[in-house]
Amino acid sequence: MYSRRLVKRSILGSRVCAPSPTGDGALLPGVVQAVKLENRETVQGSRRNVYTVLLQDGTLKEYSEEEIVTSPAQMTGKAQLKFKTACTDCEMVTTSQQQEQRKSDINQKNKQKLLGKEEAIKRLDSKKANRIQDHEKDHTCSVSLLEQKHKVVSSSIDVPHARKLSEEVAMDKVTAAMVLTSLSTSPLVHSPPVKVNDGTNESWKEGGFNPSSYSSSGYWSWSAPSDQSNPSTPSPPLSTDSCKPFHIPSQPDDDIDEVDASNLLFDEPIPRKRKNSLKVMFKCLWKNCGKVLSTATGIQKHICTVHLGRSCDSDCSDGEEDFYYTEIKLNTDSVTDGLSSLSPVSPSMDSAPHIFSSTEPGRPESVCMKNESKLSTPLSRSAPSTLYLVHADHAYQVKGLLQVLPGSEAEWCPQTDTLAQTGHPASPPHIRTHGFGEHHPQAHVVLSSPPRAAVGLRKSRGEGKKCRKVYGMENRDMWCTACRWKKACQRFID
DNA sequence: AATGCCGGGGG
DNA sequence: CCCCCGGCATT
Structure with missing residues (x-):
C-alpha cells in the first residue's frame, strides 16, 4: 500500500537510454516517439506503458518501462551509472580534444594525489574533480543528445538551422563544455545563463532540451522550454504537438513518489489530458461517508462543511480537511459513459495534486503512509476494468481506510454543485457496496439518486x-x- | 449514569 | 450565524 503523486508526465519526446537492438547489452540514447498502453493488466492492476524509442542508430524499437533508462534525475544510483555509461559510450560528438584534456586532467590530479603529503585532503580534491568531470560528461552527453534531437527533428522543421547548427557544432560544444564546467561549480543554477545554440532559440520550436538545470545533488536535468526563466528571452508560442512535455515518469502510473526532486526542475503547468483514461476523484475518508467528488476543492468543501462542521470560505480553512480525504484514481477504460460524464476531470485539476506535494510551502509533510487498494463494486460487471487506486497520505487516513475498507462504501455522489460546475447534470448510477464486518449486514445497490432526503426522523x-x-x-x-x-x-x- | 443530539434560545 | 444548554432518547 502506498500513495502516489498525481503528477503524470508525458514521456513523449524525452530522451532515454535503451538497450541496443543488437542485443549486445549496450545502452543507446534515443528519443521516445510514442507511448502506448499495454493491453494487459499487471497483478497489481496497474497498466504498463510501452515506449517506442527512436534510437541513436535510427532504429525504432519498443521498450517496456524497465528496459529504458530515463532522466538521471529520476534514477537511482545504479541506473544513473548505467545512464552515464551509456552517455559516455555514445559520446560521439565529444571532441577527442576534450577527452584528451580530461584524461590529462585526471592524470594530473592523480599525480598530485600521489605526490601530496596530505593524502586525505588530496583525495577529497580528486573526488571533487572527478565529480566535476562526471558532470562534464553528463553535460556533454546532453549536448550530444540535444544535437541528436536536432538531427532527428529539425530536418522537417528547420533545415537551414540544422545546417547552421552542424556548422557551429564544434564551437558550440566547446562553449557548452566550458560553460557547463563553470556551471558545475555553482550548485544552484536553475536557468542557464547560456544557451547552447546561442541566440537562435530554435530548439524551442522543436521541444528541444536545453542542457541546463543543475540540481544541487549534482545531477543535471533537461529543462523544458517553458522553464526558461530568462526574462530577456520571451517564450515563443509553443506549437502544441511538437512541444511535448519532457517529464519522464520513472514508472508508469504506480510510482510517482520520487518525482519530488525532479518535480522542482520539471514542473510544468500540469496535464492537459490524463492518460490511460484515468479519472482522479477525491474520496472522503470519514467513516461511513465515502463521498466521492471530482474536485479537490469540492471534497475539501464537503469535509469542511459536513464533517468538520464549519463554513469553508476556502481561505479561512486551516487545511485540516486535507487529512480527511484521499485521491482515487479510477481507471475508466471501459467504464460506462454515465460514469465518465459523472466525473469529468475538472479543469481545476491543477489544484488537486498540491495536497500531496511535498513542495507545498507551509504544509508540513506528514508521515507518508501509503495505501493502495482495489475496491470492487457491483458495477464491476459492466465495468470490468474499473479500478480504484486509493491512497492516503496521512496516518489517520490509513487507519481509517484499514478500518473502513473491508466494509467500505464506494459511493458516487453526484453532488449538485459539482455537477452544476461541470455541466453534467445527468444522474449517474449510484453505487454502494457494503462488505463484511460492518453494521450493514446486507449489501445493496442503490441506483437512485442519493438518499439525502432521508433525513427526517430523529437520528x-x-x-x-x-x-x-x-x-x-x-x-x-x-x-x-x-x-x-x-x-x-x-x-x-x- | 453516561452519552448522543434535537430543539430552542441568547447574543 | 455562532454558541450554549435543557431535556429527552438511548445505551
Missing part, C-alpha cells in the same frame, strides 16, 4: 464513539463543533 443514537467519548470532557476543545454544541457529531459519523 437514532449513533453507535460509534463520538468526540465526547473519544476526547473526553477535559478535551472539549478537541471536539468537533457539532459535538461541542450538543449536535450530531460530524467527525465520527455512523
Whole structure:
C-alpha cells in the first residue's frame, strides 16, 4: 500500500537510454516517439506503458518501462551509472580534444594525489574533480543528445538551422563544455545563463532540451522550454504537438513518489489530458461517508462543511480537511459513459495534486503512509476494468481506510454543485457496496439518486464513539463543533 | 449514569 | 450565524 503523486508526465519526446537492438547489452540514447498502453493488466492492476524509442542508430524499437533508462534525475544510483555509461559510450560528438584534456586532467590530479603529503585532503580534491568531470560528461552527453534531437527533428522543421547548427557544432560544444564546467561549480543554477545554440532559440520550436538545470545533488536535468526563466528571452508560442512535455515518469502510473526532486526542475503547468483514461476523484475518508467528488476543492468543501462542521470560505480553512480525504484514481477504460460524464476531470485539476506535494510551502509533510487498494463494486460487471487506486497520505487516513475498507462504501455522489460546475447534470448510477464486518449486514445497490432526503426522523443514537467519548470532557476543545454544541457529531459519523 | 443530539434560545 | 444548554432518547 502506498500513495502516489498525481503528477503524470508525458514521456513523449524525452530522451532515454535503451538497450541496443543488437542485443549486445549496450545502452543507446534515443528519443521516445510514442507511448502506448499495454493491453494487459499487471497483478497489481496497474497498466504498463510501452515506449517506442527512436534510437541513436535510427532504429525504432519498443521498450517496456524497465528496459529504458530515463532522466538521471529520476534514477537511482545504479541506473544513473548505467545512464552515464551509456552517455559516455555514445559520446560521439565529444571532441577527442576534450577527452584528451580530461584524461590529462585526471592524470594530473592523480599525480598530485600521489605526490601530496596530505593524502586525505588530496583525495577529497580528486573526488571533487572527478565529480566535476562526471558532470562534464553528463553535460556533454546532453549536448550530444540535444544535437541528436536536432538531427532527428529539425530536418522537417528547420533545415537551414540544422545546417547552421552542424556548422557551429564544434564551437558550440566547446562553449557548452566550458560553460557547463563553470556551471558545475555553482550548485544552484536553475536557468542557464547560456544557451547552447546561442541566440537562435530554435530548439524551442522543436521541444528541444536545453542542457541546463543543475540540481544541487549534482545531477543535471533537461529543462523544458517553458522553464526558461530568462526574462530577456520571451517564450515563443509553443506549437502544441511538437512541444511535448519532457517529464519522464520513472514508472508508469504506480510510482510517482520520487518525482519530488525532479518535480522542482520539471514542473510544468500540469496535464492537459490524463492518460490511460484515468479519472482522479477525491474520496472522503470519514467513516461511513465515502463521498466521492471530482474536485479537490469540492471534497475539501464537503469535509469542511459536513464533517468538520464549519463554513469553508476556502481561505479561512486551516487545511485540516486535507487529512480527511484521499485521491482515487479510477481507471475508466471501459467504464460506462454515465460514469465518465459523472466525473469529468475538472479543469481545476491543477489544484488537486498540491495536497500531496511535498513542495507545498507551509504544509508540513506528514508521515507518508501509503495505501493502495482495489475496491470492487457491483458495477464491476459492466465495468470490468474499473479500478480504484486509493491512497492516503496521512496516518489517520490509513487507519481509517484499514478500518473502513473491508466494509467500505464506494459511493458516487453526484453532488449538485459539482455537477452544476461541470455541466453534467445527468444522474449517474449510484453505487454502494457494503462488505463484511460492518453494521450493514446486507449489501445493496442503490441506483437512485442519493438518499439525502432521508433525513427526517430523529437520528437514532449513533453507535460509534463520538468526540465526547473519544476526547473526553477535559478535551472539549478537541471536539468537533457539532459535538461541542450538543449536535450530531460530524467527525465520527455512523 | 453516561452519552448522543434535537430543539430552542441568547447574543 | 455562532454558541450554549435543557431535556429527552438511548445505551
